[in-house]
Amino acid sequence: MKKFEEIKLASELDLKSFEKERLKFRTKEIRRKVIVFSLAGILAIILAFIFLPKNWYYLFLSIFGISLSIWVLLSKKADNYKNYFKTIVLKNFFKQVDNSILYEGLKMMAASNFKKSGFLHGGYTYYYGNDYFYSKIDNISFDFSDIYIKFGTGRYSQVIFDGKFFIIDIKRKIDAEIIILPNVLQKKMGQLGKTMQRNTWNGLDKQTCNNEEFNKEYIIYSNTPEKISETLSPRLQSLMLDLKSKHKHSFYLSFREGLMFLGISNKTNNLKADINKSLLKPDTYKQYYDYFNSNFELIKKIVTVVEQEKVKF
Secondary structure: OOOHHHOOHHHHOOHHHHHHHHHHHHHHHHHHHHHHHHHHHHHHHHHHHHHOOOOHHHHHHHHHHHHHHHHHHHHHHHHHHHHHHHHHHHHHHHHHHOOOOEEEOOOOOOHHHHHHHOOOOOOOOEEEEEEEEEEEEOOEEEEEEEEEEEEOOHHHOEEEEEEEEEEEEOOOOOOOOEEEEEOHHHHHHOHHHHHOOOOEEOOEEEEOOOOHHHHHHEEEEEOOHHHHHHHOOHHHHHHHHHHHHHHOOEEEEEEEOOEEEEEEEOOOOOOOOOOOOOOOOHHHHHHHHHHHHHHHHHHHHHHHHHOOOOOOO
16 A cells, blocks of 8 residues: 555646536535525515514524525535545545555445344344445455444434444454454443343353453453454453553454454544545545555554464554
């Protein structure tokens, strides 16, 4: 993978064409806002003659409701720049970072893959995602995307997962099925939360390791307890604890069907299209490079430990 300084943005990407399109979209966006506020002003004058001085409340409610309806109808056009930015600008940029990178900004990891990880117990009501990546760098094959999963509707809904989900193809053969989840209940409710933990998860029994600090932060599920110490080595435990402490996010990890699955609940949108940012400036692209590179370095660090090679953390 190239360093950011090695990417010749001006010669490898058609920046002038990108910027020309951005300015077109921004002009349309400004016109859209002018139309909305102009229509709202006209409606305010018309409704003032109808309602005043009878009822200020209905006047305000009518103006707000109509303005909101107009805004929603016109805001669909604002998605056009996001689509262009992700499918053209970012897709071409990441191809220059490394030729193996496939970026599909409007796609996501399939729900079947998330279920395969074992992170999900039961069903869900809503599954959404975007910013899908696939790549093979330094002999590490991986793909990931942002995923949002919710169960239920309205006030009774619950967010099951909101973050990045990875599938990593590891060389080491692991003859075990292990799921490691964040120990949310015990962290929030102490001993009571510990007693409320599920004894089984997707057909696997709850296990513990010899590291009490790790047992407080994570729950382990497996039907082969004798294999846990081989896979979940002290170095991997230390790495997971260190990552959680450093990044302040919940981490999920599992080994199933010859693959390693990783989930990071971080609720971020790092690849957001900003219509006000120039596409001629290198700094605009630097943040997107850093996003991919930080994810790759994290994957590389975990894979290195799992493969029982030396790593500094």
